[in-house]
Amino acid sequence: MENPAPDTRLPGLSRAATPIAFIEAIIAGYRRYGADPANALARAGISPALLGHPEARVTASQMEIMSGAAMQELDDEALGWFSRRLPWGSYGMLCRASITSPDLGVALKRWCRHHHLLTNDIELHLAVTGDEARFTLTPDRDLGELREFCLVTLLRYVLGYACWAIDSRIPLQETRFPFPPPPHAETYPLLFPGPVHFNADAAGFSFDARYLTLPIRRDEAALRTMLQRALPLTVLQYRRDRLLVEGVRHFLRSPDKQGATAERVAEHLHVSVRTLHRQLKEEGSSLQQIKDDTRRDHAIALLDRSRKSVKQISALVGFANEKSFTRAFRTWTGLPPQAWRERNHAPHPAPEGIPLAKRST
Structure with a gap:
C-alpha cells in the first residue's frame, strides 16, 4: 500500500x-x-x-x-x-x-x-x-x-x-x-x-x-x-484529493464562475494555486481542460434544450463574440453550433411507405 x-x-x-x-x-x-x-x-x-x-x-x-x-x-x-x-x-x-x-x-x-x-x-x-x-x-x-x-x-x-x-x-x-x-x-x-x-x-x-x-x-x-x-x-x-477534479467541475458548473481564475478556484477549494495545478496534472487534467469541458457541456445543453440564438449562447458560456465561440465549438464537437442544433433537432424520417404529410401528430 x-x-x-x-x-x-x-x-x-x-x-x-x-x-x-x-x-x-x-x-x-x-x-x-x-x-x-x-x-x-x-x-x-x-x-x-x-x-x-x-x-x-x-x-x-x-x-x-x-x-x-x-x-x-x-x-x-x-x-x-x-x-x-x-x-x-x-x-x-x-x-x-x-x-x-x-x-x-x-x-x-x-x-x-x-x-x-x-x-x-x-x-x-x-x-x-x-x-x-x-x-x-x-x-x-x-x-x-x-x-x-x-x-x-x-x-x-x-x-x-x-x-x-x-x-x-x-x-x-x-x-x-x-x-x-x-x-x-x-x-x-x-x-x-x-x-x-x-x-x-x-x-x-x-x-x-x-x-x-x-x-x-x-x-x-x-x-x-x-x-x-x-x-x-x-x-x-x-496533498492528494481524489475528488479534486470533480470539485473543480462542480464549482465551474455555475455560469457566473466558468471564467473564474485559478486563484478564485483554488481559494474556493482551500488549496494553493500551485497545489491546484499539480493535483490536476497528477489526475491527467488541467484547469483549462475542465473549463473547456464545462463550457462545452453548458453550450450543448443550451443548444439542445433552449431556443436561444447562437449569439446569445456564446455570451452565456463566456465567449466575447459568436465567431470565437463557433471556432471553439467546432474544435470540441467537429460541428459548428447551428449544424449541431439542426442535426439533433432534424425531423425523424417517416416509416417506409407512409407519406410524410400523412404522419399522425
Missing part, C-alpha cells in the same frame, strides 16, 4: 506552530492523575519556562513526543479528558474495527459506534443532508479546562484517520467550535483548512458527502505501520 502523502509545510514537523496551550492541556491531564510531567517535557525538549506564555509555540515533533510519552505514562490515550481512562491502544482498536469497512461512510459510522463503547462522556455523530456530510462531537459531561484540547484533538483524530483510510485529502466546508476564539486562534486553519467558526452550538466539521462513498484503500499491514507513528496524521494535511 502507498504511504500517506502529508504536506509537511502545513504545518511542518519542524515548524514551531503548535500553541503551548495544548502542552499545558496535557500537563493538566498529569495533574488529574497526580503525576509529574517533567520526564515527558524533557523527552520532548520543551522548556518549562515556555509554560504560561500564550504566545509560545512548539513544533509538531515536540507535540508528538510529549503526547506519546504522556499517553504511555498515564496509560490514557484520552489524556485525562474523560471520567475513565482509555488505555494505550484504544484508538488503535477503533482503527482496526473500521479498516475492513467497504467505504468511508461505513468506517466513520463504525468509529462513532465503537467510540461510544469506550466512553459515554462524549457523543460522536455522522449525519448526511443532501450533498453535505456533517461530523459532530457533543460532550455529555463538563470537560472543564480540557474541553478545547479534547474537541480539537478528537476532530483531528477522525479527520486524519479518514484521509489516511481513503488515501485522499478531504476538503472541509467549515469547522465549528462551541467556545470563543482562543489566543492562538490563528493555528486553527492549519489544523482545519477552510472556514473556522467559534461560538457555535457544537464542535464538528462538514464536507462533501461524496467522500463517504470512496472505498477504504488500506489493509492491516498498512494499519500496523501507521499506528507505529500515528500522531502526524492528526497534524499534517494530505
